[in-house]
Amino acid sequence: AQSVTQLDSHVSVSEGTPVLLRCNYSSSYSPSLFWYVQHPNKGLQLLLKYTSAATLVKGINGFEAEFKKSETSFHLTKPSAHMSDAAEYFCVVTLPGWGGKLIFGQGTELSVKP
Amino acid sequence: NAGVTQTPKFRVLKTGQSMTLLCAQDMNHEYMYWYRQDPGMGLRLIHYSVGEGTTAKGEVPDGYNVSRLKKQNFLLGLESAAPSQTSVYFCASRTPGTSGGTSTDTQYFGPGTRLTVL
Numbered sequence: 001a002q003s004v005t006q007l008d009s010h011v012s013v014s015e016g017t018p019v020l021l022r023c024n025y026s027s028s029y030s031p032s033l034f035w036y037v038q039h040p041n042k043g044l045q046l047l048l049k050y051t052s053a054a055t056l057v058k059g060i061n062g063f064e065a066e067f068k069k070s071e072t073s074f075h076l077t078k079p080s081a082h083m084s085d086a087a088e089y090f091c092v093v094t095l096p097g098w099g100g101k102l103i104f105g106q107g108t109e110l111s112v113k114p
Numbered sequence: 115n116a117g118v119t120q121t122p123k124f125r126v127l128k129t130g131q132s133m134t135l136l137c138a139q140d141m142n143h144e145y146m147y148w149y150r151q152d153p154g155m156g157l158r159l160i161h162y163s164v165g166e167g168t169t170a171k172g173e174v175p176d177g178y179n180v181s182r183l184k185k186q187n188f189l190l191g192l193e194s195a196a197p198s199q200t201s202v203y204f205c206a207s208r209t210p211g212t213s214g215g216t217s218t219d220t221q222y223f224g225p226g227t228r229l230t231v232l
Contacts, residue, residue, distance in 0.1 A: 009154070034220075043118075043204065044157075044223040090156055100145050100208055101172065102221060104156030 002027045004093050006105035014113045019063075019078040021108045023091030026072065033074045034092040034102070035065055044090065050074060061085070086112045116140050118224035120205050126230045127195045135190040135227050137205030145208050146188040147172075147221065148180060150201040157204060163188055195231045203227045 007022040025031060035047040048059025055067045065076045074091060091105040121136045137146065144165050149157040149172075159172030163182040177199060179191045188207075192199060206221040 036223075043225045044206075046220050049220065100221065101147070101159055101162060102157070104158070106154055106156050 002029075002031070002093060002103055004091050004103055004105040006089075006091050006108045008108050009106065010109045010111070012111040012113065013081045015083055016080050019076070019081045019085065019110065021076040021089050021091075021110065023074045023076065023105060024072055025074060025091075025093050027093065031093045033065075033067060034094070035059065035063070035074075035076050036090045036092060037087050038090065038107075039087045047076070047089075081110075081112045083112050083114065086110055118205055118207055118222050120203075120224040120227050122227060123225070124228045126232065127192075128232050129196060131195050132191070132193050133195065133229075134192075135203055135205075135229075137188045137190070137207075137224060138186055139188075139205075139207040139222070140186065141207060141209075141222065142185070143207035143209050143222075144185075146182065147206045148178070148188065148190045149204045149206065150174065150199075151204060151226075152201050160190065160203075195229075197231045199229065200231045201229060203229060 003026045005024045013019055033050045036044040037047050038044050047063050048057045050057045050067045058064045063078045065074050067074050088107045088109050090107050092102045094102050118139045147162040148160040151157045158174050160174055160178050161172050161180040163169050166185040169180045181189045204226050205224040208221045
């Protein structure tokens, strides 16, 4: 079965320090992978996506993620956290022939301390 | 463009009552989806539609029905609400696009409907 595991339910960083949110996937096929962000009481916004092109994907707001097939990982990083980055982040996978259906990880809540 | 909109934003129901959630998109997208979000579980797919007049079951379809009579609208119905259906409901839409058979296009999400069933 295909699945997504976010390794941390909560991450806390100080403003200006690097952010690392970890995601591992399980798939028998070549997946497309996404990171979405959800600010409190808001909908979901796409940060970035991997669709079998470049393995290092750059997204909005300075975020990037690297697809590592050998490690089945798609970790999200940002060099310097900003207070506005505090939100919940979801790693998501979709697969061929699924009509675009998404499988979500459990989410990682990012806190940013001043 | 308004994107994806959801009506209502909040609702409180009593057990056994029925209601319909409306999702509308103005991007001419073929595919539409209904998800529910519960604490610590991410989003789970309830039902989806790959075009006007079509619907299909997702991961957690029990207790819900859907209809896609018009391309721009996707309705989610609860015939007899239960406390277990207390959740935040999100609608999403996208246009089909693939690369090597894998879906590539972004799903655009609505702002959500917060439903409480007492």
